Amino acid sequence: MFNLGNTIVSDEILENEFVCNLDACKGACCIDGDAGAPLEDSETEILVDIYADVRPFLREEGIKAIEEQGAFVKGEDGEWETPLINKEECAYVIYSEKGIAKCGIEEAYNNGATSWRKPISCHLYPVRTRDYESFTAVNYHKWEICDPACTLGIELSVPIYIFVKEALIRKFGESWYKELELIAKEKKATE
Structure with a gap:
C-alpha cells in the first residue's frame, strides 16, 4: 500500500x-451478491432527480422495485445502496439481446437522457x-x-x-x- x-x-x-469480459460473465456483478450497488450520500439525491429520465430504459420489474422501495435504500450495513428485485439483481439492471446484464442508468446516459453515468462504485469496479x-x-x-x-x-x-x-x-x-x-x-x- x-x-x-x-x-x-x-x-x-x-x-x-x-478487463471486463461480459461475454463470459454476462454482467454477473449486477445480479449476484446480497446487496445493491454501494452509493455515496450525494448519489442518493441524483437517483431521485434522474429517475423520470431513466425510467423509460428500465424493465418493469425494476420499475416496480424502485417504486415500492425507492430510488435507493439503506442496506443491512447501514450504508446507501441501489434497491434489488426480489433480493437478487439490482433494480436498475437491464439485459442486452445476448442476455448480458447492463446498467439502465448507463443506457440512459449513453442515449443522452441523463448527464450522470452511473454510481461511482459501479464505474470503479x-x-x-x-x-x-x-x-x-x-x-x-x-x-x-x-x-x-x-x-x-x-x-x-x-x-x-x-x-x-x-x-x-x-x-x-x-x-x-x-x-x-x-x-x-x-x-x-x-x-
Whole structure:
C-alpha cells in the first residue's frame, strides 16, 4: 500500500490486470451478491432527480422495485445502496439481446437522457473505496465471477488502474491520477 494525497492505495490495483469480459460473465456483478450497488450520500439525491429520465430504459420489474422501495435504500450495513428485485439483481439492471446484464442508468446516459453515468462504485469496479476519518482506502475487490476479466486483462496486459482510469479520474481528479501513473511507472522500473 502507498499514500497518495488523502488516499491509501493498494498495490494490487497496479500489479493485477483486469478487463471486463461480459461475454463470459454476462454482467454477473449486477445480479449476484446480497446487496445493491454501494452509493455515496450525494448519489442518493441524483437517483431521485434522474429517475423520470431513466425510467423509460428500465424493465418493469425494476420499475416496480424502485417504486415500492425507492430510488435507493439503506442496506443491512447501514450504508446507501441501489434497491434489488426480489433480493437478487439490482433494480436498475437491464439485459442486452445476448442476455448480458447492463446498467439502465448507463443506457440512459449513453442515449443522452441523463448527464450522470452511473454510481461511482459501479464505474470503479473492481476497485472499491472506503472513506475513513482522515483518508480514503482504495482497494482491489477480488470476486471469482470476475476470473474471466482477470484472464482477459492478463492477455491484453491492462492493469486495473488503467482499466478504471476514467472512473478514478471521476472520483479523485486528473492530478491524483497523474500521480498514480507516476507511482506505477516508478514501481515498474524497480521490478
